[in-house]
Amino acid sequence: MGRRVLEHIEIDKDGNGHKVYRCAKCGTTLGPADKGFKEYAVVKEASYSHYVDAGILATRSDRFVLREFYCPKCAVRFDVESVVKGEPYLDIKIRDD
Amino acid sequence: MGYIIGIDVGGTFTDFVVSHPSKKLFHGKVPSTPRDESEGVLAAIQQIAQRERKELAALLRETDIIILGTTVVTNAMLEFKGAKTGMITTRGFRDVVELRCNYKESLFDLKLPPPYPIVPRRYRVGIAERVDYTGRIVTPLDAEEARQAARRFKSLGVESIAVCFLFSYVNPAHELRVRDILHEEYPEAAVSLSHEVLPQVREFERFSTTMINAYVSPHLKKYLNHLTQMFSERGFPGELLVMQSNGGMMRADFAAERGVELALSGPSGGVIATAHLGKLSGHRNLIAMDMGGTSYDVCVVKDAVPELSSKYWLSRHRVGLPMIDIHTIGAGGGSIAWVDKGGGLRVGPRSAGAEPGPACYGLGGVEPTVTDADVVLGYIDPNYFLGGTIKLDAELAKRAIAEKVAKPLGITLVEAASGIFRIVNNNMNNAIRYVSVMRGRDPRDFALMAFGGAGPVHAGAQMKDLKIKSVLVPKTAPTFSALGAILSDFKSSRVQSFHMRSTENKVADLNQVFKRMYEGAFSLLDKSRDLLVRIDVRRYIDLRYIRQVHEVTVELPLGNEPLTAAGLSRMFEAFHDQHEARYGFKRPGYPVEIINLRLDLVGARVPTDLPRVARNGGSPDDARKGTRAAYFDELKDYAETPVYDGSRMAPGIQIRGPAIVEEPQTTIILLPGQTMELDPYQTYIVSAS
């Protein structure tokens, strides 16, 4: 088992001893750990207004978005950001030495 | 005049105390029968009959009253085994018991789950009706919706229904109407109306109390009916009475409808016994302390009357009715001592319980506890714990304290044990300060009444820390609650919200409300008048400065005389003074408001005389059974300390500390300089040096 970053994201070593991100749910290797894990996730970004119909949000807004990050293999959701459009990804750097 | 039998059903034992005008008071115990309490109760009566060499029926025929302390309500709430309960509220307010005014029991325990929902949201129904704060009907009751709710509850198998409307304490018309509708649609259902259970402003307190009442009453009623029938079938002509949480008793048939008022039925007796024995021993102001294995209960008795509080939590649900004010902390013989990561020595609140129990029990416990410290310090004889019924292993106690406390802190074994002893005492003293100092009372004006297995070991040291002058240890402690039952009086407590500012003249209305409260309370006592020698009326008013949120309760002169305007002004004056006494300041001339009226009707029975043994004097040597080494902080060392056998102590013998007195259920430790004697009512009185 690797080093947990978030519930379903962990840092592990691949066969060559390089640090990589893995999906902790399905085991898929996402990519080298020298970048943020969000670079390898499937990203869905939509304005708040998109979430009002289902009842997730109560108030429409077009300057804010929810940004969802999924495992490209098993589609589990890793993380959700609630940010202004254009905000860079909120990165996490874990020191694991 | 015949027998009076007090019975207290506890978790392990069902205790009884029996008095008879021409016989000596006696007491005993039988095992409790938790699955069906009534079996243990019957067994107790059978044992009494045996002791009296009578047939059961003959004994019952000669019995005037049986007074019962019961855990049926407490257990229903502890195990959440009450009736399937529904709730009808004003539309829009079914979540009152869910929002619970945002109370938190444990401020930073973010892991604490919500309280167990005794009426989950699916069984809480809002219907159209609305009354405003003046009592005016804003929206008429929708009777059809009430009917639908009744039918729905019936189809769901709901057995008991709480009806809780906003401002019903001002205008109860809608709640009363819904009761009629429920009786028509679903006559089998038990119904609790909020304005009857607690006619007081603040819907959270009222709804919650009513919900608990609805939840616990059906089982209680079944149980009390069963007992009543069981006794009457066996020839009992007298009355079955039940101890209430307010320290008084009530006829079983009335009590059966008011389950929530029996939440502290058992402990109530202990506090009554405290008040009574204290009074006999010349102490009217007492702090009762009950130190058991895991918890430490304290309660204040002021002027021979137990203090009541209306802020009780029952399994995390609010009870707004006046109940004896028992404050509990996690400190007892089983409390575990530990060194925290900052290097501080802490005791409790975690407890080793009965299993594995303290290390010295030898049941596999390795954590050092208060009992282990008491053993190391020589206070408890490992061979005479609980009268010798449990053998303790002093070596295991030493090892646990050495490993877990002394070594990490770099101190000696005895320093560690004495530290544990002092810290747990300090924690318990803080509980005493909580019920005294925090309420504007000086603990030095009180005597301590110590009971529970571990209490008298620690009381002497606590007495010194708190500068208290006397500690009382009753020999009757093992059946204290049952004793309290036979000593208690009838009591009916009423509270009614009544709003009036000191600038208004509503004294006639106020008298009218008091009159109604009196009549309501009296109707509950009326049937029992043959047993009463006197009825006392005590009236109180809750007052505060306008805009304050908390009230001060001021007592009116004894009796039932209507108040005059001048009398009321005197109450306001008394409020200013009491505010100053409690909180250090007053604002004379500033307007005051009345919030609630309170009335207690106390029906005094023919007093039960406790046996009195004359002081014959005698020498302590008559009771001395040996010596052992015990540690005293005052001496900073162990001292060879005389040990006395409690069963050989007679009134009049005086003992001087350091000394150890062993009773079958407890041990009393006297510090150097403290003195003790047994008084004519079988109560040890420890006096400060």
Added chain:
Amino acid sequence: MKTNGKGGKANGRRAEAGLDAIAFEIVKNKMLAAINEAGAVLVRTSASEVVVTVREFTQSYYTSDGHLTLTGGGILLHVKSIADIVRYLIDNYEHTIGINDGDMFIFSDPYLGGMHAPDQAIVAPIFWQGKRVGFCASLTHIPDTGAIDAGGFCPRATEVYQEGIRLRGLRVMRGGVRCDDVFNTLKAAVRLPDIVELDVLSKIASNNVLIRRAQELIEKYGLETYLATNRELIRYSERLARERTRKIADGQWRSVTYLEHDGQQPNLFRIQLTATKRGDRLILDYTGSSPQAATSINATYHAAMGCAFAILAGRLFYDIPWNEGILRPLELRLPDNCIINAQYPAAVSQGMPAGGGVVVFAVQDVLSKMLLASGDDLRRESSGVFGWSVHAPVMSGSNQYGNFFIWPTMDECAGGMGARVDRDGVGTAGTIQTPKVRIGNIEEYEQRYPMLFLFRREEQDSAGAGKFRGGAGGEFCFMLHKSSTGYIDIMLSGAGCEPAIALGVAGGLPARQGRFVKVKDSDAAALLRQGRIAQSLQELTGEKEMLPPKGYARIENRDCFYLAWHGGGGFGDPLERGPELVRQDIIDQLVSRRFAECVYGVVVTGANADIDRAATARAREEIRRQRLAQAA
């Protein structure tokens, strides 16, 4: 850049000579008991809603040179800043007007400490045999400051001078005698003189308890033990705080949160937090946050510090005695002229509900992620963000008795708790920074204020969804009732009405935004007379005006006012939630069937809400398919 000084190296283990572990524990517990006792005196004597229900009060002990040694109370926000006030008192008055036995000094300047002008502290020296041996202080939030707006939160203020009287250590007690000149001056400056006076008296009574108990401790255990315990307390807390900090995963996390309104315009402000954890140090760096606003939403350094402290104390250091020791592992970096480090004389009265308030959310967000990456015992402390709509709408006007009232509504403090890693958050249960908050009974509100409530309850679908969901938030709606003037005024100072800030963690969704709605000229009263109690805004006629999170509103005649407050953020992917848990929520009407289908992929049928297993499997598969369709 303003910082709280460098964390520095840890102090050694037990250092204090002559102080044994047992005396330390006993004196510490007695000091805590004194703090609790003083708090009880405050609550029982105060007339302020904010003191009595929200429990916005703090009492503390300090060393004679002004170091905080122990504190407690109902609110964590002020814990740090009063120490700065005590040091100001020493630095400025010790050698001038003097600090003598029986003196007490009153403060309410947000640039010295506290959050804003309503935060009023009274500081008293503790003397023993003629020598000063320490200080104590009591702080409460008073209901009015004489500011341009009743209640002291001032959306239209642009300078602190408009935000009410600011006190810098007036001597309110001299040698044990009350100074009527100060009382009279203060009473003349505020709108509710009697209540403010009672609150000052309450704090004096509270300080008297603290002083008396300290003197009793000294009498019993000796001055040296008392002083040594006070010094040791700081080191003790520091040791524990550093040890816990060390157990958190090393790394760097970033969180951004927003303020969507400045009180006058929907201008957007950004608060960026970069948290770096290394060894036993934690650096909270706000570089990159917006510059200060022209209005009163700014937080002072003290407010920002207090908000960060509150979350760390409540979530990480809850079992460690609170004093400046627990701040020593922490380094706070605040850029100058920043929205959360405003420069005098910027207006700051909304600094707590606004700039400071969102600090609360940002710190929770990074903390949840940090804990999740840490060892198992700390991982269990992770949770979604706690709901709290930062609203505090302040209502004022004439009540049904014809008297002026100010009522800061605190119901929104009963937010939903964040979901935890192994269970749902508790509904309408409260915030971390105000743990003792009570919300009042409707019966008390209606007795005091000219209103009639149509409902107050948990709001359906308000909780952030997740494998474990957050606790539900709440909502209420009232109309005017028996108003003597036909209107009341509401001053709004909310946040989180546009951005969803009660965030989830690890794939959990945020809770809905809070809302303020005015229903103009509604038919609520007519419906009531006909036997109908409107239970949603849709049931009412009248234009529904979404009010800005900050600003003013007047509710008059037939208008209704609606408020919804946040639930808690969810934990984990909602598709991992057990269908039976979803069903139970549907039965309790906490989750709608539509929400269950769209978010949880759970389909139920019939009156019993039986789970349709096949349809549920299909719905969940379809949601997963749609998620991956993004990649294309």
